[in-house]
Every structure is written in C-alpha cells, then in structure tokens.
Amino acid sequence: MKKTRLLSLSVCAALAGTLALTACSSGGGGADDGEKKLTFMFRGGPDEKTAYETAIKKFTADTGVEVDMIVTDADQYSTKLQAAVAGNKVPDVFYIEQANLQSYVSSGVLMDITEEVEASGVDLDNMWDYGVDSYRFDGELQGTPDGALYGLPKDVGPFAFGYNKTMLEANGIPLPDPDVPYTLDQFVDVTKQLTKDTDGDGALDQWGTGLNVQWNLQSLVWSNGADWTNEDRTEVTVDTPEFAEALQWFADLTNVHGVTPSASEAATLDTYQRWMAGEIAFFPVGPWDVSVYNELDFDYDLIPWPAGETGESATWIGSLGIGVSNTTKLPDDAVKLVTYLSADAAAQQTLVDAGIQVPNLVDMAEEWAAAPDAEPANRQEFLDIVKDYGRAMPAAYTYGAQWYDELWTNIQPVIDGQQTAADYLAETQPKIQSLLDESNATAEQAAAGR
Amino acid sequence: MTQTTSISAPPDEPRTAGPGRELTPEQRAKQANRRLHKSEHRWALAFVAAPVLGFLLFTVYPVVFAAYASLTSWNGLGPMTFVGLDNYTRLIGDEYFRTSLWNTFFYMIGIPIGLVLAMLLALALNRKIPGRTALRTIYYVPVISSLAAIAIVWQFAYNGDFGLVNQVLSWFGVQGPDWLANTATVKPALIIMAIWKGLGYSMLLYLAAIQSVPASLLEAAALDGANAFQRFRSITLPMVRPVTFFLIVTNIIAGSQIFTEINIMTPTGGPEFSSASIVYYIVRQAFRYQQMGYATAMSIVLGILVFVITVVQFRLNRRNSFSIE
Numbered sequence: 001m002k003k004t005r006l007l008s009l010s011v012c013a014a015l016a017g018t019l020a021l022t023a024c025s026s027g028g029g030g031a032d033d034g035e036k037k038l039t040f041m042f043r044g045g046p047d048e049k050t051a052y053e054t055a056i057k058k059f060t061a062d063t064g065v066e067v068d069m070i071v072t073d074a075d076q077y078s079t080k081l082q083a084a085v086a087g088n089k090v091p092d093v094f095y096i097e098q099a100n101l102q103s104y105v106s107s108g109v110l111m112d113i114t115e116e117v118e119a120s121g122v123d124l125d126n127m128w129d130y131g132v133d134s135y136r137f138d139g140e141l142q143g144t145p146d147g148a149l150y151g152l153p154k155d156v157g158p159f160a161f162g163y164n165k166t167m168l169e170a171n172g173i174p175l176p177d178p179d180v181p182y183t184l185d186q187f188v189d190v191t192k193q194l195t196k197d198t199d200g201d202g203a204l205d206q207w208g209t210g211l212n213v214q215w216n217l218q219s220l221v222w223s224n225g226a227d228w229t230n231e232d233r234t235e236v237t238v239d240t241p242e243f244a245e246a247l248q249w250f251a252d253l254t255n256v257h258g259v260t261p262s263a264s265e266a267a268t269l270d271t272y273q274r275w276m277a278g279e280i281a282f283f284p285v286g287p288w289d290v291s292v293y294n295e296l297d298f299d300y301d302l303i304p305w306p307a308g309e310t311g312e313s314a315t316w317i318g319s320l321g322i323g324v325s326n327t328t329k330l331p332d333d334a335v336k337l338v339t340y341l342s343a344d345a346a347a348q349q350t351l352v353d354a355g356i357q358v359p360n361l362v363d364m365a366e367e368w369a370a371a372p373d374a375e376p377a378n379r380q381e382f383l384d385i386v387k388d389y390g391r392a393m394p395a396a397y398t399y400g401a402q403w404y405d406e407l408w409t410n411i412q413p414v415i416d417g418q419q420t421a422a423d424y425l426a427e428t429q430p431k432i433q434s435l436l437d438e439s440n441a442t443a444e445q446a447a448a449g450r
Numbered sequence: 451m452t453q454t455t456s457i458s459a460p461p462d463e464p465r466t467a468g469p470g471r472e473l474t475p476e477q478r479a480k481q482a483n484r485r486l487h488k489s490e491h492r493w494a495l496a497f498v499a500a501p502v503l504g505f506l507l508f509t510v511y512p513v514v515f516a517a518y519a520s521l522t523s524w525n526g527l528g529p530m531t532f533v534g535l536d537n538y539t540r541l542i543g544d545e546y547f548r549t550s551l552w553n554t555f556f557y558m559i560g561i562p563i564g565l566v567l568a569m570l571l572a573l574a575l576n577r578k579i580p581g582r583t584a585l586r587t588i589y590y591v592p593v594i595s596s597l598a599a600i601a602i603v604w605q606f607a608y609n610g611d612f613g614l615v616n617q618v619l620s621w622f623g624v625q626g627p628d629w630l631a632n633t634a635t636v637k638p639a640l641i642i643m644a645i646w647k648g649l650g651y652s653m654l655l656y657l658a659a660i661q662s663v664p665a666s667l668l669e670a671a672a673l674d675g676a677n678a679f680q681r682f683r684s685i686t687l688p689m690v691r692p693v694t695f696f697l698i699v700t701n702i703i704a705g706s707q708i709f710t711e712i713n714i715m716t717p718t719g720g721p722e723f724s725s726a727s728i729v730y731y732i733v734r735q736a737f738r739y740q741q742m743g744y745a746t747a748m749s750i751v752l753g754i755l756v757f758v759i760t761v762v763q764f765r766l767n768r769r770n771s772f773s774i775e
Contacts, residue, residue, distance in 0.1 A: 075717070079737045085527050103740050107528025214718075262611050262628060270611050402739045405718075409546075412631070412721035446528070 038334055041070040041084070041091035042154075042322075043077035044356075047291060051354035055347040059340050065333045085109055092328040093337050096151050096321045098134050098142075098396040104323070105137050105150055106446035111324040114149040116335040122152075122343045126362050128386050131156040134396070135321040139447055142397040150323055152342035155287070155357040157318030158385035159215070161305045162285035162376065164278060166298035167194065167206070176303045178378045181223075181313040184249055187282075187306040191259035194281040208259035209282040210271025213250060213415055214408050216284060218393070219315045220246040224308030228394035228404070229436065236436055238407060239429040246308060247414060247421035255417035286318070287382060291355030294375050302381035317390035358382050399443035403435035519746040526742030537747035547748060549723050550731040553637065557708055557727065560641040560648075561701045565694065567645065568652030573682075575653070576660050586657070590650035597647070601714035604643045605630065608715070630716055633724040640711060640725060652697050659690040695767050699760060706756050709733065728752055 042052065049071050056067045070091060072080050078097065084090055085107075096104060104110045117124070124132055129145070131153030138147035168175055171194055176182060182190065191208020198206050221227065226242035229235060237243065254260045261271060261280075275283040278298045285293060285302060293300060304313035322341055324334040340347050342360055352359050352368060359365040369379040395404035407428060413419040473481070484491075520537055522530035541547050571589065575582050592600060607614040610628025619626040629639040663686050671681045709729040712719075719726035719734070726734075728748065736745035 075713075079733070082526050082737055082740075100740070103525050103527060107525060109527050270609055400739045400741075402741075405738075408718060410722045412633070442523075442525075445523075445531075446525070 036065040036330060036333055037068060038065060038093055038328075038330060038337055039068045039070060039091040040337065041072070041077075041081060041094040043072050043074050043095060045074075047354055048356055051351050051356060052341075055341065055350045058346065058350075059337060063333070063336060065330070065337070067337065088327075090325040090327055092325050092330065092334045094323060094325070095154060096135070096323040098319055098321065098392065099398070099401050101135060101137060101150060101321070101323075102142055102397075102399050102443060103446065106443075108326055110150045111326045111328070111331065111334075112148045112150060113152075113324055113335050113338065116332065117149055117152065117339060120335065120339045122339045127343060127360055128153070128156050128362065128365075130317055130386055130390065130392070131319055131360060134319050134392065135323070143392060151321035152338050153360055154320040154322045154342065155351075155360065156386050157286055157288065157320075158358065158382045158390050159219075159315050159318065160285050160302045160381050160385060161219075161282065161315070162293075162300050162302050163282045164275075164280065164298050165301050167278065167281050175301075178301070178303055178381065181304040181307040181311075183311075184220075184306055184308055188253070188257050188259065191253075191281065192257060195259045204261075205279060207261050207274070207280050209253065210260045210274060210280050211250070211253070211284070212271070213247075213411060217247060217250055218391075219305040219313070220250055220308055222314035222391060223305065223310055223312055225310045228407075233398055233436070234440060236403070236429055236433040238432060239425045241422070242309065244420075244422040244425050247425065249308075251414050251417060251421060254415070285376070287358045288356055290376070294355065301376045302378040304381065304384075313389060315385055315390055316393050317386060318393065319396075358386065398436070399439045399446065403432050403439055406432045406435055516746050516750060519743055520750045521747075522743045524743040524746075525740040526736060527740070530743065533743070537744045538751075540744065541747060541751065546723055546726070546731055547728075550719075550726045550728045553724065553726055554706055554708065554728045556637055557641055557644065558702060558705045560645045561698065561705060563641075564645040564648050564701070565652060565697055568649055568697075569656050569690075571649065571653045572656035572660055576657060586654070589653055592647045593650040597710045598714055600643070600647060601711040604639075604711075605715045608639050630725075631721055633721050636716060636720045636725045640715065643711060644705075644708070648701070655693050655697060656690060659693040660686060663689045695763075699763055702759060702763070703756055706752065706759075 040056070042048075044052070049069075052069065052071075056069065060066055070080075077095065078100065081091075081094060090109060096110065101110070132149070133143050133145055133147075134153060135151035136142065136144060136147030136149055138144060141147070163176060165175065173190060173193060176190075194206060194208045195204060196206050197204050221243055224242045224246040226240050226246060227237055229237055261274060271280060271283070274280045276292075276296055278296070285300070305315050307313045322338045324331065324338060328334045345361060345364060348359050348361055348364060351357055352364070359368050365383055368374070369383050371379075393404075395401035398404070410428065411424065414421050414424045519530065521532060521534060523533045523536070524530040575586055575589075579585075608629035610616060610626070610631065613626075613629070615629065616626030627635045629635045667685050667689075668681055671685055676684070707729050708727045712725055712727050712730045713733070716725040719730060729752075732745045732748045732752070735741045735748070
C-alpha cells in the first residue's frame, strides 16, 4: 500500500516538473468553464499578423468566442503544425497548404465542413471557384467541383507580371498592351534595349529582367503548350520539345541575350532587390508584393506574362486554405471562424485594406479592381488570372511534392548554360516519374486506409 | 550509531517472527538499521525516481518509439503501417541520402582547421598585448549570437553581385564567385562561416587550458635550453590534449547535426543538392514530404554513425592518453 502511494507520489512529482516545461501552450478549446476559446494557427509576416489581429478582434466582439492566435514564420509553419498534430495538440483552426490537403484528410486531421459551410449561408458562388475547389477532395481527386469541402480559401494568389513604367517611359519604349502579351521574341527585343550601362562606368546597371526558374518557369512552359504531367497526374511530361524549348529560352535570357543580372544566381534575393531599386524593367508581382511595391520610387503596372507557342499568356495561382481540426471541441464556432476569415465582407475588407491579398469575394474584388485610385492601375490583371487563365501549381494536387522538387535540384548547369535543357530534361524525366509513381501509390494507400 | 541500533532492536523483538530469530547479530543490526531509516529510504527513492522517470520518459521512450517508427510507413499524422526494413533498404538506393551524408562529412574539414586557428589565437591572446580582454570578448561574440541571424548576415555577405566578400575581393582585382549558387564554392563558404562561428568557443577553452599549464614545467624546460617552439610542442600541446579531445568529440557530434545555416542560406539544399546536410535531408523528408517513417530510419542510421565514431575516438584517445605526476 505504502509503496504504491509513494510511487505514485514520485511519478506525480516527476511529471509535474517535466510537464511544467512542456505544457506551456494549451491546446484545444477549453469549453469547461463556459468560456469559448479557439486556437488559430497561421503564418505570415508582421503586416499579416496585424491585419488578422484586427479582423479577429471584431470576430470576438461579434460572437463572444475568444481566439488564441499562434503565428509562425512561413518556413516553420508546416513543421510546427505537424509537430502539433503528432503531439495531439491540433489547433482548432489552421492554415492548410494545397499540397498537404490530401495527407491531412486521409490521416483524419481535417474535418469535412461541407454541411456546416452550407448551413452558414456563405454564398460560395460569390467566391472564386479556384479558391473554393482547391480545398475539395472526393477521396481520389482534389480540386474538382464536387468533392467534400475541407477548408475555405484564406486567399488566392495570382502571380502576375509587372513592369517599371517610369523606366520604360524614360527610355522611350512604348508601354506594353495590358491585354496582348508580348511574344517571346518581342520580349527579348524590348529587354535588350533596356539592358545598359546608364552611368558610363563600363558595368551594366540596368537590366531587362531577372527571373527565378523555380517560380517563373511555369508560365513559359504552359504558354508554350507543355506541362509537368498529363491530366491524370500519372505521367511526367517534362521531356517534351515544348518543355525543353521553354526552359532553354529561360536560360538563354541570361546566357545568350544577357538581359538579366549575373549568370549564376537563381535565388530571387538579388533581382528582387534590384527591381525595388528601379534597376530592372520587368518583374513578377504577386498580390502579397503590392503593399511593398506601392511604396517604391517608380510607377509600375501589371501586364500578362510573355507568351510562347500557344500565343496565350499563362501563370499560376497560389492559395492557402483555412481548415478545421477533426478533434475540435467547438466545431460550430471553428467553422464560424473559417467562414468569417474567408468570406465575411468586413473581415475581407480589413485584409484587403492591409494590402496583402485580393478579395475572396467576387463582387468586392471587381469593385476593388475598378477603383479609380487603384495602384497598380491594372489590378484587373490579377482578377483575370484568377477567373480565366491562372492554374494551380503542378504539385498542388498531388500527394506530396517530392517529384516536383526533383526538377529543380540539378537544374543549375542548365541555368548556367553548361547543359542543354533537352539533355537535362531527358535525363531527369525517369527520376521524376518514379517519384511521382511513389507519390501516387502513397495516395492510394492512404485513401484505402481511411 | 551502533549503540542506537542495538537499543532499538532487541533480540526478541516479536515482530521479527519465524526465521528472524535465527539471524546473526550483524544481520539483525542491519535489518534494524533498515527499519529505522525507512522513511529516509522512501525520500531517497522519490528523489531518485524523478530523474529516472525523466530518463525513461524523455530518452528511452523516444528512442524505442523512433526505432519502431523507422520500421513503418508513416506520414507523421495518421496511423503507422509496419513495413519491416523497407525504409532501410530504400536508404541504400537513395542518392540524396548519400550526397547529404558525404556533404556532412565534408563539412568536418572545418574542425581541424578551426582547432588550429583557435589554438593560435589562444596563444596570441595569452600574451600580454594591449586590449586583450576586448579582443577575447570580440572573438566570443559570434558564439553567443543567434545562428539564424548569423546565417542571414553571411548570406548577404556571400551574395555574388554585391556581397561584402566579393566587394573586398574586388579591391584586389579578384572577381569572386557567386558563393552559394555554385557547387564548387558553396561548401567552402559554409565551412568558413562555421569556423568563424566556432572560433571563440574553442579559443576560450584553449586559453583556459594553456593558462593551467604549470609554469614550473615551462621554466624547467627553459633552463634545459628548450626554445619557445620546443616548449610549446613538448609541454603545452600535450597538456592541453584533453581539451583538444573534448573539442574534437563535441565538434563532430555537433557537425553531424549541422542544419540551421544550411536551411537558411541554401533553402533548396544548394545547387545540385551540394550543400544539403543529412539533418537537412531528414527534416525535408519528414516535414515537406511527410515521410516521417523514412526520416526516422535516417535519424537512426545517423545516431548509430555518431555513436560508433565517438566510441572509436574514445578508444584512440585511451591509447594516446598522457599523464603527468
């Protein structure tokens, strides 16, 4: 008797000591004391955090539900979320990446919120189809219009192209047509005229463009009529001539035409800095860049991406979703928070005013694009991308992105001009194929085990 | 003590029935002693239990769990499926695992270089030079700074176009490479940074060790005609060997887990995966590709490697160990 009591006492002592260290954050909704409290985990910079704080304060005022916010840096987010899941401390409401949706659903972490959203009276027709469908999953295919809903879009991120209006005007270049994309040849021609040594010291200090292969190749590949996989996402198609042509053209911008800064670096850091310093004529613009770019010393505007063989411009749309944990103690309130952040007009206005995103609501977005003081003036381009010609990233709807990352891993020699795009792609295709096969097999297993 | 026990434990104590009666006086005394200190025993047990339980809970359990997880197909979220040694056989054929393992060992080139530099620095700062306290402090600053912050600063410094490193090189007419985007330079760049970061720590330990070398030995050697280099080689160096050993062991263990600077400075694992370390690859598999089972198998292999290397080092050190009366 005494021995057991003693043992349990020491266990308690040891646990109390250790738990005090680990249990610093409380998970789940503590509904015991009648007070409703949700945890919301998301990621973003200071701008986003402030905007969300404002929006959520209003949510609490309206509904009486308190929200604990857990915010992380973008690159730590998935690690922390996964750790939280493994430790059974899943936040009630959290951001979910398109590419992770399937594994979170098949592992039973995400709640099916189809009925709750329907009951909440949210007008899904007034939201971007791309955004809503991204979080639908029917057990086999993600991104289709009839799957069950596992989240609502936090935002849609149309990746547009922009140009430095001030620079083009100063160099006597006619401004590009906002509705007709440049052909690749025209684009090279214009960027050549803009690449020069402006102060006569013998070194270039103004460039036509400066792109990053990992984020900008998609547009060229798609507009050239190629793609990463076939439609079923079963076959890797990067070894087609159209794909090779697009990649080669990308590399040639630097190695043959010399219209970008130094040959070696593909990370955006330096060209991003140079664009902001007004040294680069054409550069991508995402909605998340707008608040920063609007403060720059020059005027800029949006245009469609230069188009390849098909003559049609193409680009991708990013998106993040907001989902609800299957283990939440307050499912109704959790869904309420999701619909509030994703679809409530007042909340959207707060986030849009902060300059961090395009409105999720179609009518509000159209008003926003047509505003007379819109900056950049052609905001409509963002909406055109979401409505008409933007696509999901190649790995957005597959189980995991390892196959997709494989293409970038050994691409540097192509970018540096030491290997032809065709050779490289022929060499890499089988590796990517076997990784995609693995990913599809895992997806099937996961779906079967559900 | 003995007296007290004999008083409190009379030979015919009725409670010690049965065989207790046939106990020898020593045994009886011992038993009585035990009884007297029973409550102290309890407390002792309680105090011992805390760290033992902590050890079971936070060391044994995770290790056993990881060993099991490495035999499963698991995405880190849902149920685990037992797959036997599949993850380990997959490891053998994984070229990125080999590359990242090779990179990790390559980074360790920096360890001996760092130790030599730290030793030289310690010798220099052991002399009575003006401002040496300030210098010692300055060399220690990188050690206490956040690794993430340092990595970001060095990332800027290594920028091919306008980084500090290439600007300095350009004063001498050298056109520097784009350090982090080049397979040939990315590892040396990271090694240089790691050496710089670890220098202050090693220097400080060496400084302490050098200062504890008995002056009498050095004086005796000087009287025998040994010059400064001979005194250093035959007295100081052997005397600081324990510190060298400690630094090598801890540096190799830390070096095999290098991650933060790689993750920040080359977020894609560098051109052609040339900067990815083993822990970088484990994290990527575990959290980006949700291959937790596979990542765990890699961690187990890494753990075994580190253990074996450390055991070998201790063996070698035992043979070389040096003592002085």
